[in-house]
Amino acid sequence: MSQTADPRYDRINFIILIAPAMLLLVVFLVLPMASVFRASFYPGTTAIGSSGFSLNQYYKFFADSFYLSVLMETVVYAIITSVGCLLLGFPVGYSLARLPPAKRRVRMILIIVPLTLSLVVVVFGWLVLLGRQGLANNILIGLGLTNTPKQLLFNRSAVLVVLVQQFLPFMILSVMNVVLQIDPVLEQASTSLRARRLKTFAKIVIPLAAPGIISGFTLIFVMTASAFVTPRLIGGPRTHMIGGLVYDEVLITFNWPFGAAMSFILLAVGLGILATVSALIVRPLARGLHVR
Amino acid sequence: MQAQNVVVSFKNIQKTYGGVKAVAAISLDIRKGELVCLLGPSGCGKTTTLRMLAGFIDPTGGDISIEGQDVTKLPAYRRDIGIVFQNYALFPHMTVAKNVEYGLVNIGMRKAERRERIQDILRRVELQHLSDRYPRALSGGQQQRVALARALALQPKVLLLDEPFSNLDAQLRVRLREDLHGLIKSLNMTTLFVTHDQEEALTLADRIVVMNQGLVEQIGSPEEVYDAPASRFVAQFIGTCALLEGNIDGSGLFTSNGGLRLPTKANPGPATVVVRPEFVRRADELATLQAHHARVEASDYHGHVSRLQLSIGYDQLLMDARFPVGMKPQRGDTIKIAIDPGGVRVVPNQV
Ligand SMILES: Nc1ncnc2c1ncn2[C@@H]1O[C@H](COP(=O)(O)OP(=O)(O)O)[C@@H](O)[C@H]1O
Ligand SMILES: [Mg+2]
Numbered sequence: 001m002s003q004t005a006d007p008r009y010d011r012i013n014f015i016i017l018i019a020p021a022m023l024l025l026v027v028f029l030v031l032p033m034a035s036v037f038r039a040s041f042y043p044g045t046t047a048i049g050s051s052g053f054s055l056n057q058y059y060k061f062f063a064d065s066f067y068l069s070v071l072m073e074t075v076v077y078a079i080i081t082s083v084g085c086l087l088l089g090f091p092v093g094y095s096l097a098r099l100p101p102a103k104r105r106v107r108m109i110l111i112i113v114p115l116t117l118s119l120v121v122v123v124f125g126w127l128v129l130l131g132r133q134g135l136a137n138n139i140l141i142g143l144g145l146t147n148t149p150k151q152l153l154f155n156r157s158a159v160l161v162v163l164v165q166q167f168l169p170f171m172i173l174s175v176m177n178v179v180l181q182i183d184p185v186l187e188q189a190s191t192s193l194r195a196r197r198l199k200t201f202a203k204i205v206i207p208l209a210a211p212g213i214i215s216g217f218t219l220i221f222v223m224t225a226s227a228f229v230t231p232r233l234i235g236g237p238r239t240h241m242i243g244g245l246v247y248d249e250v251l252i253t254f255n256w257p258f259g260a261a262m263s264f265i266l267l268a269v270g271l272g273i274l275a276t277v278s279a280l281i282v283r284p285l286a287r288g289l290h291v292r
Numbered sequence: 293m294q295a296q297n298v299v300v301s302f303k304n305i306q307k308t309y310g311g312v313k314a315v316a317a318i319s320l321d322i323r324k325g326e327l328v329c330l331l332g333p334s335g336c337g338k339t340t341t342l343r344m345l346a347g348f349i350d351p352t353g354g355d356i357s358i359e360g361q362d363v364t365k366l367p368a369y370r371r372d373i374g375i376v377f378q379n380y381a382l383f384p385h386m387t388v389a390k391n392v393e394y395g396l397v398n399i400g401m402r403k404a405e406r407r408e409r410i411q412d413i414l415r416r417v418e419l420q421h422l423s424d425r426y427p428r429a430l431s432g433g434q435q436q437r438v439a440l441a442r443a444l445a446l447q448p449k450v451l452l453l454d455e456p457f458s459n460l461d462a463q464l465r466v467r468l469r470e471d472l473h474g475l476i477k478s479l480n481m482t483t484l485f486v487t488h489d490q491e492e493a494l495t496l497a498d499r500i501v502v503m504n505q506g507l508v509e510q511i512g513s514p515e516e517v518y519d520a521p522a523s524r525f526v527a528q529f530i531g532t533c534a535l536l537e538g539n540i541d542g543s544g545l546f547t548s549n550g551g552l553r554l555p556t557k558a559n560p561g562p563a564t565v566v567v568r569p570e571f572v573r574r575a576d577e578l579a580t581l582q583a584h585h586a587r588v589e590a591s592d593y594h595g596h597v598s599r600l601q602l603s604i605g606y607d608q609l610l611m612d613a614r615f616p617v618g619m620k621p622q623r624g625d626t627i628k629i630a631i632d633p634g635g636v637r638v639v640p641n642q643v
Contacts, residue, residue, distance in 0.1 A: 188348050189381040191368040193395035194446065203394070207385050286385060 040260035047256035057261030070240045071265065075273060077160065077231075077241060078224040082217045084164040085171040089216065093175025094205070098184065108176075111169045119166070123233045126162050127153065130234075154236030162234045163224055170223075171216040178212025179205070202289035210285040218274055225270050242266045297324040298360075299482040300345065300450055305354035307340050314340045316506035317354070322450070325480040327473075331493040332503035333529065338486040341503075342452050345484065347371050358449055369398075374443030375452040379459065380435045382427035388414070388438050389423040395446045413441045416475060433464050440472070444479065451476065451483045457492060469496060490530045494518065502526050524639055527566040532599075534567045534609045535639070545636070550605025552584065555633035564639045569599060571635020572611035575628035583628045586611075588621045602629065 040057055042050040061067045092111075096104050114122065129135050130152040137149040152158060182205065190200040206213075228243030235241075242262055249259030300322040307315040315337040322328050330338040343349040345356055347368030355364050363371050383391050389410055396406045414420040417437040427435055436456055443451060456472070457465045473496055476483050487493055493500050494514040502509040502517055502525075510522035521527035524535060536554070538547035540563050545554045554565060575583035586602040586609065597612040598620055611629060621627050 183379070183381065185377050185379065185381040186383060188346075188368070189375070189377060189383070190394070191348075192346060192371075192373060192375045193442065194369045194398040195394075196369055199398065204383060 036256075036260045037264060039256050040264055042257040044257065045253075045255045047260075050257070057258045058265070060258060061261060061265060067245070067262070070242055070245060071269065073240065074225055074242045074266070075269065077163065077227075078221045078270070079273075080160055081163040081167060081224040082220040084160065085168050085220050086213060086217060088164065089168050089171030090175050090209075090213070093172040093212075094179050094209075096172065096176045097179035097182075108173075111172055114165075115169050119229050122166065123162065123230055126158075126165075126234060130158060153234060154238070156235070156239065159231050159235040159239055162230050163227060166230065167220040167223055170219050174212045174216030174219065175209060176212075178209045182208045198291050202291045204288070207286050207288045210282065213285065214278055214282065217277070221274060221277075222270060225266060298322070299324050299326075299358065300484065301355075301357045302341075302345070303355045303357075305341065305344060305356060306352045307337070307344060307349060308352045313506045315344070315351075318501075318503075318508055320501060320508070320511065322482055322484060324482055325477075327476060327483045327485060327496060327498045329485045329487060329493040329497035329500045330503055331487055331490060331497075331500050331530075332509075334488055336503045337506040338488075338503060339454055342375075342454055342484060342486050345371075345450070346373055346375050346452055372446075372449045373452060374446055374448035374450070376436070376439045376443050376454070376456050378455045380427075380439040380456075382435055382438055382442070384427055387424050387426055388419060388430070391427070391438055392442045392445050395442065399446065409445055413445045416444075417441045417471075432460050433468055436460065436468065437471075440475070444475075444481070449482065451481050453483065453485045455487055456485075457487075457489075465492075472496070494530070500530075502529065504529070520637060521566060521639060524564060527637075527639055532569055532610060534569075534607075536565050536567060536607055536609075538563065538565070540638070545638075547607050550607045552604050552607045553582070554631055554636050555581075556636045556638060558638040566637045566639055567609060567631065568635050569610035569612040571632040572602070572609055572613075573630055573632060574613055575630045578630035578632060581630040581632075583630050585626055586629050588623055588625045588627060590623060591621060593620075600627075602627075 039047045039050075041053050041055070043052050043054040043056050044050055096107055096111075099107070127134075131137070132149040132151075134152070136152055137146075140146045140150060186204055186208070187200050190204045191197075195203065225241075226243045227241060228247050231239050231241040232244050232247075242265075246259045246262050246266075249255045249262065298321045300320075302318050302320045305315060305318045306313070318337075318341055320328070330341060332338055340349060344351045347363070347366060351364065355362055357363060358371065358373075383394065386394065392410045392413060393406055396409060401409070410423070411420060414423055417440055419434065419437055419441065422430065422434065427438065430438065436459075439456075457469060460468065469492065485493075485496060497514060499511060500514055500517050501511050504525050510517055510526045512520070512522075517526055517530055521530065527533050527535060536545070536547050536552070537549070538545045538552075538554075540546075540556060540558055540560045542560070543553070545556050545558075545563060545565055546552075547554070554567070556565065575581075584604050586604045588600055589603055589608075590601040592599045594612075597614055600611045600613065600621065602609045602611055609629075609631075615621065
């Protein structure tokens with residue numbers, strides 16, 4: 001809402017308004033990222049006092065099937081977690097959006113509260129729940145489904161369950177926000193045009209909710225791909241995700257160049273997959289799903 | 293009782309929200325090709341009635357049938373009804389043509405036939421040149437016509453319209469009203485129309501259902517509800533009028549307030565009469581009738597007429613009249629008037 005007709009003033013105003021945020025981003029994100037990127041091209045195993053330029057770190061990664069399989073596993077976790085959150089979160093987000101505002105507020109608090117807890121607390125909660133003496137095993141034994149405690153922790157399914165639990169609120173909120181923008185009368189219009197519930201959902205709700213679905217999916221994909229606390233603590237020593245490997249290289253063995261290279265490989269692969277996924281699903285979503 | 297050509301039949305339809313009656317009891321038959329209007333003030337239950345017919349609201353009591361089939365329990369998508377919503381509810385992610393095509397796909401119509409149907413209906417609403425536009429790139433009037441085309445494309449048994457002109461400016465409203473009327477009549481479409489605008493109802497409807505607080509006050513042609521209002525509410529809601537109380541004897545009505553004598557041939561007894569402003573005339577125009585001296589309490593210029601508020605003794609009347617330039621009566625003047633007996637209507641006294 002500029003008062004002036006002169007576009008130069010608009011530009012100056014715009015620059016003044018975004019300057020503080022830009023400054024913060026440049027100093028604390030872009031510059032560190034650039035130096036990490038630079039570090040990934042050092043030839044040795046330390047960044048201190050290094051110079052020169054080589055692709056050693058990248059060769060090391062792609063030549064080792066262990067790293068490749070961890071990368072693969074990380075991507076698979078990210079996809080399963082995002083899809084799981086979508087399937088579980090969409091119905092919740094949709095119904096929240098269709099509730100009267102007063103009822104919605106109370107329920108939203110219940111969804112947001114877990115996000116305010118420290119991740120470590122949440123993960124320890126799961127450890128207690130799924131442990132050998134935990135509630136889950138007690139119930140299984142109590143129901144007579146098993147005689148000895150089952151090993152519920154330290155496997156892939158446990159990691160996925162906890163990741164989905166952690167990130168589900170992001171999908172719920174993302175879907176809820178976009179469904180709030182969809183006029184419920186559109187669904188009635190669809191019904192009066194001979195569409196059953198499922199068809200209205202596939203042809204009207206999903207396409208109009210597509211932006212929220214895609215942003216929730218992207219957010220959760222990125223957060224899962226870089227997760228390291230959950231896989232480490234819930235997955236145990238045999239579960240590996242790239243985030244954990246980067247953590248070890250950077251903070252335990254101090255091999256910054258290799259840690260930096262892994263980070264950027266993860267970034268590039270993640271962006272590549274997200275770009276492919278959205279290119280593949282954006283148009284079909286916007287057009288509506290196919291139902292009979 | 294069921295006449296052959298009745299399309300829609302409401303039988304004692306009711307809807308209560310937490311003990312509050314939104315619709316108290318409505319019974320109404322709509323005949324084939326008839327354009328019926330639900331008219332009443334905001335909150336009287338018009339939209340609720342319409343939505344019960346559409347299948348979006350379950351009635352608390354009563355039955356609704358369409359062409360003799362009881363549809364009270366039928367889901368909305370099986371009722372064969374077309375509806376135009378107040379805000380049009382066009383699908384924002386579809387072009388005009390896709391919006392119209394949507395319902396046709398849902399009933400499984402083949403592509404070639406669909407294309408023909410879309411072209412035909414868009415031609416009728418004069419929108420064929422905009423078929424590839426998205427709704428956000430259309431004016432309000434164009435959106436309304438897309439909504440109409442989308443509903444009519446399915447050739448429904450009944451067309452429902454909920455205040456379809458309320459989001460348009462006055463000029464456009466009158467033009468689109470005429471277009472809509474022409475289109476509905478050319479298709480012989482049975483239509484139920486909701487409005488709070490009496491002018492819209494009077495110009496469009498074959499029959500008007502005047503509603504008040506969830507109840508039907510009167511059902512009749514525009515002429516009937518205007519000329520022979522069945523209640524004080526109808527008289528006051530449709531058009532403007534003065535209501536006078538009094539007693540009828542052999543020579544007319546004698547008002548209880550001031551002893552004004554009005555000509556009427558209605559049955560003797562206590563009564564309320566409606567006097568419309570256009571039936572109060574200058575005494576020189578109706579020289580054969582008894583003249584009254586009236587005091588001008590207020591005068592509003594409306595262009596084609598001046599509307600005067602008059603008092604005769606303690607009785608208040610309204611008058612629409614033209615006066616020669618410079619002769620317009622001012623507040624406080626006394627003028628001579630006569631009352632056309634054709635405009636004095638007795639309103640049944642309510643219980
Ligand atoms: N979902 C609802 N819950 C409670 N009261 C409602 C609801 N819908 C409508 N009402 C009430 O019912 C009455 C009739 O509403 P409506 O049919 O929308 O009136 P109109 O269309 O004539 O303006 C109003 O008093 C309104 O407040
Ligand atoms: Mg309404």
